[in-house]
Amino acid sequence: MATAFDPGRAWALDPQVALRSERFGALAYHFGTRRLSFLKSQKLATVVRSLADQPSGHDACLAAGVAEHEMAAYERALATLATSGMIAERPSA
Amino acid sequence: MSASGPIGASVTPSAPAGPVGRLVDQFQSGLDAPICLTWELTYACNLACVHCLSSSGRRDPRELSTAECQAVIDELQRMQVFYVNIGGGEPTVRRDFWELVDYATAHDVGVKFSTNGSRLTPAAAERLAASDYVDVQVSIDGATADVNDAVRGPGSYAMALTAMDRLAAAGFSGFKLSVVVTRQNAGQLDDFQAIADRYGAQLRLTRLRPSGRAVDVWDELHPTSAQQRELYAWLSDRGERVLTGDSFFHLAPFGDPLPGLNLCGAGRVVCLIDPVGDVYACPFAIHESFLAGNVRDQGGFTAVWRESALFAELRRPQTAGICTSCEHFDSCRGGCMAAKFFTGLPLDGPDPECALGHGETLLAARGGQQVPRSSPDHSRVRPLDRACDESPLAGTALDVLLA
Numbered sequence: 001m002a003t004a005f006d007p008g009r010a011w012a013l014d015p016q017v018a019l020r021s022e023r024f025g026a027l028a029y030h031f032g033t034r035r036l037s038f039l040k041s042q043k044l045a046t047v048v049r050s051l052a053d054q055p056s057g058h059d060a061c062l063a064a065g066v067a068e069h070e071m072a073a074y075e076r077a078l079a080t081l082a083t084s085g086m087i088a089e090r091p092s093a
Numbered sequence: 094m095s096a097s098g099p100i101g102a103s104v105t106p107s108a109p110a111g112p113v114g115r116l117v118d119q120f121q122s123g124l125d126a127p128i129c130l131t132w133e134l135t136y137a138c139n140l141a142c143v144h145c146l147s148s149s150g151r152r153d154p155r156e157l158s159t160a161e162c163q164a165v166i167d168e169l170q171r172m173q174v175f176y177v178n179i180g181g182g183e184p185t186v187r188r189d190f191w192e193l194v195d196y197a198t199a200h201d202v203g204v205k206f207s208t209n210g211s212r213l214t215p216a217a218a219e220r221l222a223a224s225d226y227v228d229v230q231v232s233i234d235g236a237t238a239d240v241n242d243a244v245r246g247p248g249s250y251a252m253a254l255t256a257m258d259r260l261a262a263a264g265f266s267g268f269k270l271s272v273v274v275t276r277q278n279a280g281q282l283d284d285f286q287a288i289a290d291r292y293g294a295q296l297r298l299t300r301l302r303p304s305g306r307a308v309d310v311w312d313e314l315h316p317t318s319a320q321q322r323e324l325y326a327w328l329s330d331r332g333e334r335v336l337t338g339d340s341f342f343h344l345a346p347f348g349d350p351l352p353g354l355n356l357c358g359a360g361r362v363v364c365l366i367d368p369v370g371d372v373y374a375c376p377f378a379i380h381e382s383f384l385a386g387n388v389r390d391q392g393g394f395t396a397v398w399r400e401s402a403l404f405a406e407l408r409r410p411q412t413a414g415i416c417t418s419c420e421h422f423d424s425c426r427g428g429c430m431a432a433k434f435f436t437g438l439p440l441d442g443p444d445p446e447c448a449l450g451h452g453e454t455l456l457a458a459r460g461g462q463q464v465p466r467s468s469p470d471h472s473r474v475r476p477l478d479r480a481c482d483e484s485p486l487a488g489t490a491l492d493v494l495l496a
Contacts, residue, residue: 016225018201020126020173024119027128029175031203032225036128036175038116 005057005079012052012090019049028086035084044077051087120354123361123408126172127398131376132366134162134190135182136471140209142234142245144273144307144314146377147367149182150473155369159189161389165366166193168394169202176203180376182368182471185212191220198226207232207271209249210256215263218256222265230269230297231256236284240277244314257292266293269336273301276313279320282327286335297336298328302377303435303445305467311436318453321446322347343428346421346448357430360385360407364398367469372397374407377431379467414441421449428452437464 005011013019016032019039026045028037039045046064054060057078058071066074081087137152138145157165169177177197184190184206197204205228213231221229231253235241238250260268270289272278278285282298289296303311316324325347328335332352339353354362359375360383366372370388373379385404386397398404416427427433428444436445436452437459443451 018173018175020175022119022124024116027175029128029203031176034176034203034205034228040116 005075005082006089007057007061007075007078009057010051010055010090011057011060011078011082011087013048014085014088017086019045021045028081030084030086033085035086037081037084037086039077044074047074047078048081048087052090117354117356120356120358120362121408121410123404125399127174127364128358128362129176129178130169130174130364130366131178131180132165133180133182133368133376134184134193135187135368136469137186138182138209139186139211140183140246140249141473142249142306143310144234144244144275144301144305145472146302146305146307147180147182147379148305148467148470148472151471152182153369153469153471157368157370157388159192161370162189162193163196165370165388165394166197166200166202168388169197170200172395172398174202176205178376179204179206181207183209183211185217191217194227198224204228205230205269208256209245210253213256213259215259218259218263218265221260221268222263228268229260229265230271231260231294232271232273233285233288234273234275235278236281236288240281243277244275257288257294260294261292268292268294269297270294271297271299274298274316274320274324275301276316276320279316279324282324295334295336297338298324298341299338300340300429300432302429302431303464304377304431305379306472308435308464308466315446318446318448318450321448325351325448340429343425343432343444343446344448345424346419350424355424356426357428359383359430360401360404364404366394369469371469372401374403375431377429378434379469380434380465381468382434382465383431412441414439415451416441416443419443419449419451435464435467437462 017028017030020027025039025041028039039048043064043066047060050063051060054063061071061074133147135152135156136149138149141150185208194204203226207230210231221227233241233250233253234244241250272285286296301307301315321344325344328337328341328351329348337351337353341351342355345355364372364374365376366388367379372385372388374383385401388394413422413427416422428447430440432445433440436456438445438455445452445456
């Protein structure tokens, strides 16, 4: 479930979460908690989709083209998603 | 079914400042697929609640078959509709109810269903407790049997509590206790909370709409303005702990907006599929004026959602009439379309329960004008009453239930 977000660790979308692409970004729905989240940017949707393939949350942001000056905002968004259990830490490869 | 606000999910905006603008504006113009929808599986019901928003009672012979329901679920899966709020009627009276629930969850469509509890056997409770993808809400409309049974019928309180006993015994925590707030139960909010706590359930309060049979009893049942204010304060204190199905956004002028999306999602992010496959803008608007199409039409539900003229109209910027100049318009947005329609008020004006009292003024000015009625009516009526169908008094036999 919910864990504190550390951008240096490896993350993935929780297996009970469905992500749906939208014009504004994406909608995420957690079937277990029945919580809905709005990802209000395409770049954030890309970050979240790529989490499972990247060695860390920070790397996922870099790969999606998040600039240094945006990094804090994106890490905050990921932290919110971690708090609500939408994303979960995975064992590092 | 009991009033079930379509978006029941908790809401977390996750938003680094982006160029997309406000989410409500995104939603106002509609999504390619609903976030969730309400699906009344049957008009059949063993109860005859005086305020039934779908005028349920008798099964409609044109009801969608199992295969047709499964085809709809296939579409919902392709559209990535996250979940359906299943109601009725009493949905569990359908012989294929559990089959359809299993089919939906196996196809990535979550299920929350509303029930009066009559068919929640111990075995059904255990089955529910074992599934992460199925949620249940049990309806009561009074914290005591006298208040509840006056609206939902004799024995219905005991029936619902038995169902909740079984859910709790099966280890299902967090199911929903669903209450439509009325003038008669508005003073029992703490008692409802105590019942929910006793069962490890979550309380869900929703708004009484003058839809379906409730059009006949709304004047006597809808909370007074003093009660609305107390309800707002009570909900504000509890935040996300009490669910509301986003149904009280018209009360936002009393203070800060309540948790939730706070917009009318009708035809934009939610809709209703009725037992015969008719698609309406929202569960509180079963009337031909809000009928967008039928899932049996060419192109199925997807085409109705994406191409219906009615939904296209709802997704255009709306005129708000005299509300436009109100300083609270941004939070209440003129309130509930169905509440206005079924009280005979103009859609581009205040909600009948406008927190500032503008609705009451309009209602008083209405005089004896006829209000619209839900077109499909599956109420169980005696043959004598059927003979009077052409009379303007047709349907008023239901008033007897209040006596």
